[in-house]
Amino acid sequence: CSEDEIICLVREQRVKEQVNYWENDEKVRVMPYDMLDGGKTLDEALKCAYETGGSGTASDTTCCIYHVASVFGPTEDHKQTALDNVMGTEAVIRCAAKYAPNIKVVVTSSMAAVRATDQTPTNGKFYTHEDWNAKSELGKNWGQSYQWSKAESERRAWEISKELEVDMASLCPSFVFGPPAEGSTSSSYSIALVGQWVRGESEVQSRLCVDVRDAALAHVRAGRRSE
Template sequence: MSETHEGARPGERVCVTGASGYIASHLVGELLRQGYRVRGTVRDPSDEGKTAHLRRLAREAEAEDRLELVAADLLEPGAFDDAVQGCPWVCHTASSVRLRAKDPQREIVDVAVEGTKAVLRSIAGAKQARRVVITSSIAAVIDEERTAGRTFTEDDWNESARVEVNPYPLSKTLAERAAWELVEALPPGERFELVTINPAFVLGPVLAEAHGRSSPTVVRDLLRGKFPMVPKLGFNCVDVRDVALAHVRALQRPAARGRFIVSGRLAPLPELAGMLRAAFPGAKVPRWAMPNPLMYVVALFDERLTWSFLRRNLGAKIHLDNRKSKEVLGLEYRPLDQTVRQTGQSFIDLGLAKA
């Protein structure tokens, strides 16, 4: 790969794909606050429901003149050709987050892989990028069939995901592999540096109603008392603002290379529920843990859950090594109780939950 002797500096332009998404929105805000110019791609820049919060972030950072929103659809060939022009730095966060589909290969896996390849081809064609940071996932690292007594590092890959059972982890794994392969296949003089951020279960303030359909929805559901009891699931959690900062540091620091596990700490869902009860005593957060057999009944009515997922994850403790993110990117992870409290408050502020 080409050598970047200096990282991104304030005033330079960064292209952020899928800018209205949950992680991407916080990334846009962080970049603007640090003085960068941001070109964000969205499906429809005129859709206020998807872009108003981005313009608000720009106003709060006194950076309205440094935010540019342009149209680009991940599923349209060549859609990012113009967006990446003049951008020495790119953060590719655009992705489709679907857990189930009638045709998971076509609707989940192929969309992720081909979308990633299309964006990278546009970047390669522009011949201007010095470094590209891709938002991958811990799902591309964790092999759920090899968790016992293991601590996963950036050297690990998910080797067991299958389209019939867990298409989303498979899509993230194949999309990231495709990215590394595509960049390595470029002529040496045309290669750009590639870094991937592999975040764990992302929580933290939601900035728009649409973000309520992403990972923090578990907090909203607990506040609403959607479940009478708390599932015995454990999550490696990380604050969305730490994830956003990881992307920026990956652009800024010349030593940033390869993959980065971005994860705070492991927390059982009953512990998260306890944090919410302490912060919002008037909310309908359940107190009791749900017996494991009952979770299989719940899965019949919740598309986010599958029996195979429950068999692998109920009561499981998956350990991740986040030392590289601390040593190279200098991350200092936020306390989880603060993250959970502020996630809940953001849902309340948007009128999506009650205290």
């Protein structure tokens, strides 16, 4: 791929929508992604990038994977959804290891991985990289299952990346929401929640918010940093 080419991996049912959105940007290619296929669709995308970018090896093409796929919101089986989130993250790191060392992974984690509700910082003052959510319970309700999955996903990502020597960074934003990209619509559950809060339809559940544009910029910078 060219230096600035982007491969956008989305669920199969969203491929057509994203192809239409990016049709005027030659640097963006949209491909289907299944986070539960053990890394198969990600591997196919990486092979495509390396084969069109040079000799087809990781030695002449550098890639950065932004792993932002994690199911957020109520589901029929929130416990299984949480386990799926963890499995999908593990698959990304293992797949990336095939293309090391010229590949970096940026994992979108969450403050939910850092602390549970009412969990105090280890140092008694503020949260650091040494803090982990130690209270959220898998299976208790969809919110706690999600929080558990974010902590377990990041923990496993760090363990596997160190074992397989994959360059990795993680970001832990709080509640992310903001305007959709120009000309697009959003099915974001986060935006739906904020709408409910503003209209007084449900209790405000979070006061720690991050603008999606700031989160996006942080991801780009994390992918470009060498340390």
